[in-house]
Amino acid sequence: MRLLTHNILSSNIKGVTNGFPLGIEVEKVVEKQVEINHDFLRNIFPKIDWKAFSDASKIMGYVELPEEAPEPSVLDSDLDFLRKFHHALLELHLEEGALVCPQTGRKFPVNKGIPNMLLHEDEV
């Protein structure tokens, strides 16, 4: 699971009013390089909840991101930032661990990089 996905995921358990962001329990993180897509990064940047993203990247062991989101223009002017953004967003994978509902504490397992977000009968 990449941090891009973590940024879109939200706990949808019945009764949960704020299921975002999910907590992260790390057992295994893997880095996999992928080509930079500048258009995509420009498009996705405004959608990202920066605090959740920055916190999550620290949990995953990457501390290079700024605490505050810079201005979008930085994506075009600061190649170093672009690379860091890209790296944290798309190249860090939570292979084994769990995502945690911030309201209920319920854990959603992540195995082989795949989160299982299916709810039990009593959670829908």
Place this chain on the structure above:
Amino acid sequence: MHSIPCNFSVFGYPVISSSMKEIKVKDASTLCTLLPDGEPHIQQSVFVGEEQRSSSISVKSTPELEKKYVHCVYDAIAPHFSSTRFAKWPKVSAFLESLPTGSLILDAGCGNGKYLGLNSSCYFIGCDISAPLIKICADKGHEVLVADAVNLPYRTNFGDAAISIAVLHHLSTENRRKKAIEELVRVIKKGGLVLITVWAVEQEDKSLLTKWTPLTEKYVEEWIGPGSPRVRGPSAFTLESIPETEENGLGGHTKDSRENTENMHQSMCLTPENKDDSLVSKDGSNQQEYFVPWHLPYHRAEVSGASAGALANGLAKKDDKKGAVVYNRYYHVFGEGELERLVSGMDNAVIIDKFYDKSNWCIILEKTLLGLKHLQDKDTSPSLI
């Protein structure tokens, strides 16, 4: 509208009590190891007096029919199914290629991930309820998760576009189909597009439709129309195995997963009398609920291992002549105008295209209002159309 409790069984009378116990098990995977006494029957009975369930059954709760005849089946056939799913439907490809560079595209019910990454300038996140299928996607390097299309675990307004390709016809109630569409629209931004395709009642090859096994009685909650709950007598219809010719899983989109049959079992085909919004298909019947067989070759069945349980439970049958385990997949095929009708009540989506192509009804929606939990800050900007 009357509801019936979830604790009914697809199987026949001798196993009602044992099934009722088993239904309480939360883990859907255990359903694949039920041990009925006899042949799979379509359960007719409605349990009287359980009306208090009507509000407590969530539309997000998976009905038995889907657990047994969609989830279990796809889990068991996943690698074989995936091997037959490679032909890309031009209409879907065209839609994906038309999306702006750098879009985030959500594929809900992505199956084996056939369309993930199709537009190399975009980023895809796929989800499916079948863990084995998602594993196949992940092995190809796609970003995927296991999730339910009726309850997407995504933040509102995040994606740029969403697709639902041959998914909604596996949902067994109108409310669940509506909910799945609402979810697709919810998770994308205002101005974003959704493409939905579903199998049509109006099949180009009409002989195909008559060769599927119709579900002759409906026992799912909302199919029990207004009025007192009905208790049907012991007149269960038996699903006998349909002798079939070839497995036609290869080739173009229309042929995907549709099995040709030699002789159709003469199951009694009652017209459902209590469906308020029933549609008349071209052959004059109201029949839209079907079991469509899938032949899993023995060597594949042995590898997956799930078939032993399915055979023991009556969820699947052996066809020695063909050397395959035969599963049935549940479909609600859509009639003309049905997708539009499902969307008509939505206040945050408009139809920008609708078409019929290769025996599928298709629709493209555009999201027009910001999705909001509470309607205080309703977006007052004009619709984009």
